[in-house]
Amino acid sequence: MTSDIFRKFLLPGWEARLERSEANPQAAPATPVLLRSAAYYESNIHFVGDEVGGQAMVEFVRQRPVTHVGFVTEVQYSRPGVVVKVLDGQSQLWNDPRSVVPLLFSFALIETHQDGKVQLFRFVAGVDNSAVLPYVQAVLDLPLSFCCHFASANLQCLWQLGLREPRVLWDSWVAQRCQLLGRFHVRNQPRNQDDGTRSVYTKYGSEQEIANRCDLVSVCRQHGIEHPFAGSKEERRRSFLGHRVGRPFSQRQIDYSAADAVAVGLLYSLQVNEAMRTNALTHLQTVEMPWAVTNARMHYDGIYLCPKRLAQVHQACVANFKRLSAELQDHGLENANNQRQVERFMQKKGLLEYFRQGDEYSFDDNRLEAIEDRDPAIAKLRQCRRIRRLLNDKMFSGELIGADGRCHPDHRQLGAESTRNSMRWPNIGGIGKALRPLVVPQNTQTRGIGEVDLSQIEVGIAAALYSEPRLVEMFNSGDVYSRMAKKYYHSQLPSEAIKLPDGEFKKWYKVERSRMKVFTLATIYNITARGLSTQLGIAQHSAQQQLDEFLGLFPELARALKQAADYGQIRGYVELVTGVRRYRGREGLLTQWETNWMRNTPVQGSAAVVFKAAGNRLYRLYPQYSARLLLPLHDAFVFEAPRHQLAAVAKVTAAVMRNAVKEYFPVLKPQVDINIERPESWNKDGKHQSLDLWCTDPELATKYLNS
Known part of the structure; x- marks a missing residue:
């Protein structure tokens, strides 16, 4: 209690305040932060296996002027992967993101100093011990750029542990893929070999080329970074897949994980400079890197497929495939998936040229859909091919659940x-x-x-990007295709039709509106008059005349689309x-194909x-x-x-x-x-x-x- 001698000198209210402070003892002073030796942490890889190691890691990183952090995860799966395809003798596996078992989480702290010197500090956390997780999260919460390779796999590992993703992410796989856009498309490859034989380059081959060039070791090599495990990455990866949970990690496993974290950390500044040089940096930072997180989360969260309806659809697929195959045979097509038979079938129908792609023919679903109203057999063919794909899909077997x-x-x-x-x-x-x-x-x-x-x-977007004011006005005013049709067919439509609201016009003048959609897509995608004539069932000269009249409505769009291809040829790219x-x-x-995609x-x-x-x-x-x-x-x-x-x-x-x-x-x-x-x-x-x-x-x- 406050001494009676001093009580009478206190201002009103102060006696009660002093008594409360005596009743509530002061909190213990915070433990002073000890300066941790940079030389000590720089010299070795530090394994974090418990709370003491986790606290030391967090204290150290908070003391350092870190510029960015490389991180990787090492995992295994609680269920085996599902073989979804075998191509060129290689099995393509689907791994359940919800069966991932995180093992190691490695950080490479990167400091870049004014004199150009780079300092590295490596920590490998054994996240099979849940006591370590709060300290991993404390590092991830720091306001730094975190760099990884193929973010989806690393982020799903975090979420499986109940951890939050970092605020700022850089995916070196995404950065590399952006630099390769268009370069290795299958249609860039030569159709014939030097000896005159047919090229065996396929879509799968194109995808493999891209995958190989986006592989971490390959990306490091392209940027002059030596990866110490370049020749044994697959061996190291298998060592984690077969690791018995709860057993200590070998020094070789720890070294490998740390090396990957260092590699992605060192790539960061090199890829940022490359992105600046190719004008991709703004896109990567504001769109693609945040999307890596959004996209990965959709993969991780997944969708729910009704089991009862899956069984119902599978049963219907069997019955419908049998029925449609028989009906197509009545139309003269024995096998809906035989390329040569389909070519002969389309030749008899007078529709083959619509499917020409260079010196070959493509019967993809989009092309079939565009002309399925020309002949009842086309719709049946399309459905039959789609059902066959469904019957081969492993989602019906439950393997992809x-x-x-x-x-x-x-x-x-x-x-x-x-x-x-x-x-x-x-x-x-x-x-x-x-x-x-x-x-x-x-x-x-x-x-x-x-x-x-x-x-x-x-x-x-075409109207805005190519500065076509009339098309912008139509887009902003309502249903753009109805507006086009009213303008294009103005002299042929009754005055009452011109005054109809777009919704009513769409209902009563479906053919006119539909044709405007075809012409719009033909303009943007550069579909030729020959293709249009087949799709619309009219003579080629009539298709060209109608297309020219349509382009006359939008002269700025026509001019800008041509210039897009012209400038693209000069520069070697479009933006x-x-x-x-x-x-x-x-x-x-x-x-022709290049002109099309440049537009x-x-x-x-x-x-x-x-x-x-x-x-x-x-x-x-x-x-x-x-x-x-x-x-x-x-x-x-x-x-x-x-x-x-x-x-x-x-x-x-x-x-x-x-x-x-x-x-x-x-x-x-x-x-x-x-x-x-x-x-x-x-x-x-x-x-x-x-x-x-x-x-x-x-x-x-x-x-x-x-x-």
Whole structure:
């Protein structure tokens, strides 16, 4: 108690304050931070196996002027990989991201001093001991750039441990892949060998070339970095796959893991300089590196496929394939997957030239879809080929279902040379609109699925990118194809039709509107009059005349598209809105194919930029709604959210996607299509019965979806 002698001298309230301070003892003073020796930590690799080692690592890194950090993870899997393909004798494996067992987590702390000297400090944490995890997280939370190679695998390891990803990430695989865009496309390769024999270069060969050049050891070699384990990486990797959890790690394993972390750390500044030189740095930092996180999370979270519907579809595939094969035989086609038979079949139909690709013919799904209304057999052929692919898909066997009961498609960042994603194992995005209801919430009572799509965005981006004011005005005013049709057919349409709202015009004048869509895509993708004549079923000279009249509506667009290819030939590349480049893979005059992609890549790639920028923002916003991204699909995001939050999440998604467009293209007023009508499954425009109809007859589903 305060002495009575002094009590009378205290100001009002002070006696009570002093008594409270006496009742609440002072907290113990913080333990002083001890200066840790840089020479000691620089001399060796330091293994962190317990809390003492973790505390020492955190204290040291907080004392140092670290510029960036290289990090890698070493893992094994609790279930074996699934062989999804065997190509050229090599097995391609799908590994369940939810079966990953993290073993080691290695940091290489990089300091770059003013005199150019680089200092390295290496820590390898045994994350099989959970006591180490808080200290790993403390390092990851530091405001530094963290560098890794192939971020998806490393991030999924973090999430499996319950750790947060770093705020700033640099993926050396992504940086390298950006430098190779276009260079090793399969169509760049010679069709014939010097000895006159046919080239065996395939799409798989092209992908392998890219994979080899993006391999960590290869990237190091290209930048003059010596990797001490260059000749034994596969051996070291197998040592972790076979490591018995709980046993000590060998010094060789620790050295290898640290060497990988050092390699990616040293690559960082070299790749940043290279990206600056090739004008890719802004794109990498603002779009592609954040997307590496967003994309990896979609892979890790996965989707839920209804087991009952999977069995239903598989059974229907067997029955429909048998029926459609018989019907195609009646049309004169014995084997829908025999290239030569399909060529002869199309020749008899007078449609073969539409499928010409150089000196070969391509019957890919997009080409078949474009002309399936020309002959009933085309739609049957398309369905038959699609069903055959489904029957061979391992998603029906349950082999591609993860330990969490969900399917985890591989979202391949920069899978297309335009910088768009591709998807595989399984390609859920390519199963067709009718089968989308396979994807459902894991709990249909409390959660729902929605979709928000940027409407006609490539047309708008083409208008803005190539400065075509009339097309910009049409895009901003409503349904762009209806607006085009009213202008193009102005003298042929009744005055009442011109005055119709776009929605009504779309309903009553489907043919005119559809033709505008064909002409627009023909313009951007440089489809020839010959291709148009086949697709539309009109004479070639008539197709050319109509295309010329269409181009007359948009003279600036026509001029800019031609210049895009002209400048592309001179420079050897074309650019997206962010400056990243797609390169030619050969010299000489442009081929028709090169002219085509030089016109459309800036449009497709810039649409991908906008899409990824929106996705990155949604990834950061969704947690407050307990929502998550499920699938990136062309220009649409499929998401899952609590039922009571579904409308709010759709509204936020729409606003973010529109704002992303306006950020890069301020002249545009983008529109979105929101689909939350039937949230019990993923579906096309609320048409949730499409799967059941498809199982009865695919043609019924097509009519239902088009109604």
